[in-house]
Amino acid sequence: MNVLALDTTLGACSAAVARGEPDAPDTTGAFELREREHAEAIIPMIEHVLTDAGIGYEDLDAIAVTTGPGSFTGVRVGIATARGLALALDLPLIGATSLEVMARKALEKINDAPDVLGVVVDARRGQVYMAVFDGSGSTRSVPEALTPERAVTRLPEGGHTVLVGGGAELVRQASADPKALQVVLPDLQPDAQMLARMAMTRTPEREPLRPLYLRPPDAKPQSGKAIPRRD
Numbered sequence: 544m545n546v547l548a549l550d551t552t553l554g555a556c557s558a559a560v561a562r563g564e565p566d567a568p569d570t571t572g573a574f575e576l577r578e579r580e581h582a583e584a585i586i587p588m589i590e591h592v593l594t595d596a597g598i599g600y601e602d603l604d605a606i607a608v609t610t611g612p613g614s615f616t617g618v619r620v621g622i623a624t625a626r627g628l629a630l631a632l633d634l635p636l637i638g639a640t641s642l643e644v645m646a647r648k649a650l651e652k653i654n655d656a657p658d659v660l661g662v663v664v665d666a667r668r669g670q671v672y673m674a675v676f677d678g679s680g681s682t683r684s685v686p687e688a689l690t691p692e693r694a695v696t697r698l699p700e701g702g703h704t705v706l707v708g709g710g711a712e713l714v715r716q717a718s719a720d721p722k723a724l725q726v727v728l729p730d731l732q733p734d735a736q737m738l739a740r741m742a743m744t745r746t747p748e749r750e751p752l753r754p755l756y757l758r759p760p761d762a763k764p765q766s767g768k769a770i771p772r773r774d
Contacts (some may be wrong), residue, residue: 552613611755635747658702
C-alpha cells in the first residue's frame with residue numbers, strides 16, 4: 544500500500560509517502576517551517592517525496608490530509624490539493640485533525656507517556672485551539688476554539704498532565720495551579736510523515752472530506768466599500 548500525506552494547516556508545510564505493510568511502513572518525507580505561501584510549496588514538495596520514494600502518482604492507493612484546525616488559508620490549501628489529486632487519480636481520501644497528528648508525534652517524543660495530553664495551538668485573538676488525548680493517543684475531547692481560561696476547564700483533574708504546542712504556555716498560565724501542568728515541545732507542528740503512518744491503518748472517508756474551521760476567517764470584506772449597482 545502506498546499513501547501520500549500532506550499538511551499545510553499551521554506553521555509548517557510537509558508531504559510524505561508511506562509504503563509497505565500498515566503495521567511497519569517505510570516513510571519518506573519533506574518538512575519545512577513556513578507561516579504562509581503553502582500553496583506555492585506543497586506541489587513541488589509532493590513531487591520531491593514521490594521521487595525520493597521511487598514511485599509515481601499512478602502507484603498511490605490513497606491520499607491523506609490534515610483537515611484543521613489551523614489558518615483558514617492553510618486548511619483550504621491542503622484540502623483543495625488533496626481533493627484535486629484524489630479526483631484526478633480516482634483515489635480515496637483519509638482525513639485527520641492537525642491536533643491529532645501533533646498528539647501522536649508528541650507521544651513519540653515524550654519519554655514517559657502522560658495520563659492526559661493537551662495539544663494547544665495559539666489561535667490569536669485571545670483564543671487557543673485545543674484537543675485532549677490520553678497517554679495512548681485516544682481522543683478525550685475534540686478540537687475546540689477556546690479562551691485559555693476555558694481551555695483549563697477541559698483538562699481532567701488529577702494524574703500527570705502534559706501540554707504541548709505553541710499555545711500550551713497560555714493555558715498553563717491561565718490555570719489556578721500552573722505547577723500541576725507540564726509544558727513541553729512548544730514548537731511542535733503537524734508532520735505529514737506521522738499522518739502518512741496513521742493513514743495506513745485508517746478507513747477512507749465515506750462522506751466528502753470537509754475542512755475543520757473552528758471560527759470564521761480573520762480576513763473579512765471591508766464594509767461600505769461596495770460600488771452601488773446601476774439598474
